Amino acid sequence: MSTLVSWLPDLLEGLRHSLWLTFVSLLLGLPLGLVLGYVAELTPSRPVRWLLVALIELARGLPALVVLYLVYYGLPSVSIVLSSFWSVILAFTVSNAGYVSEIVRGALRGIPAGQLEACRALGIGRTRTFLSVIAPQALRISTPSLISYAAIVFQSTSLAVAVAEPELLSAAYNIGSITFEYVQVFVLAGALYAVVVVAASRLAGWLSARTAY
Template sequence: MNFSFEVIWQNLPYMLAAARWTLAISIAGMAISIVWGTFLCAARLSKDAFVWRIAALYISFFRGVPLLVQLLMFYYMLPYIGLDLPAILAAILAVGLCSAAYTAEILRGSIQSIPAGQTEAANALGIPAFSLWRRILVPQAIRIGLPSLVNELILLVKVSSLASVVGIGELTRVSQNITGQTYRPLEIFIAAAAIYFVINFVISRLGRLAERRMQVG
């Protein structure tokens, strides 16, 4: 059986359409990750022992349990508590909440590298804690941790393939369906790999561009 580019060309539109779901899960999950991860980071750095222990337990759980298990938990558990969400929303929520555990640690390490004098000066000037985080600590933490945050987004693009287990027609699921119809797994999965590579290559380049601009600023 010879390698057929025609098989790739015929099915490429379907795979590119499916890649939009891959991007939707990854980008929306990353947005949740940054917002919730910031709150987790603040809790992790809290002087209240109960608060930081709860945050540490959350981070340990979501970093210690495979994302596939978390995804299945969210998908099957939410209806039991009255939240009958579509599969795509359950997947985004699971991905975002899991990624937030990693983002919180990235931001925590970045904030701890910021000179303590900035926080001391803000406290001396009477700047509220919320403004301190929003205007001073978080922007610097994102700039310092940007390479790691970009890597986290790239990881989310790859792990979004796990959403196929709950029936979401993202790139991996559609590639499997096409393979079942064409019996040409080599061509289809090479094409899928190329699409994943292009997506992550673009994300990597955009991340480097953003990093350079922040350094200049």
């Protein structure tokens, strides 16, 4: 037990970094996904809609690890070199934007079409309609799903170990490489992942009940 406790400072530092990766990638991915989902769902232009839907499906279809490798190893071939941190952020932002936009599109379908028609009848512009009418309701409807997705993003930060980013799994691996007690340290790291994910799932369930119509 004392050995496990001695590992906690390094693991908690890795956990803090994993949470920071999750926060920053969602901070960038959520607004982008919100705009993409709104435009793809409500634009009257079919070519624009098809293009955005294709981009969304591509972002969702590519595994996050593939996107990470494309960013970290591919961009240097065109003279763009990013640190491991920003490579992870960029890769996760692309993936997040695709998944968030799909969540937002589903939320937009839950908003009565009559509200958009009323805004047009009142002469309210598209930007104001989006910011004052559509976005608040879409966020309210999609918040439980977004929190559940945030838990998935947090779990996915373990992929950052592939580019030597010092997150939770990387910290556990480093401890295991020194002590050779891989089973114990990975079980403890898994428990830390589980605590965060279960807490997020509980929060999503509570918000879903609170925001239900």
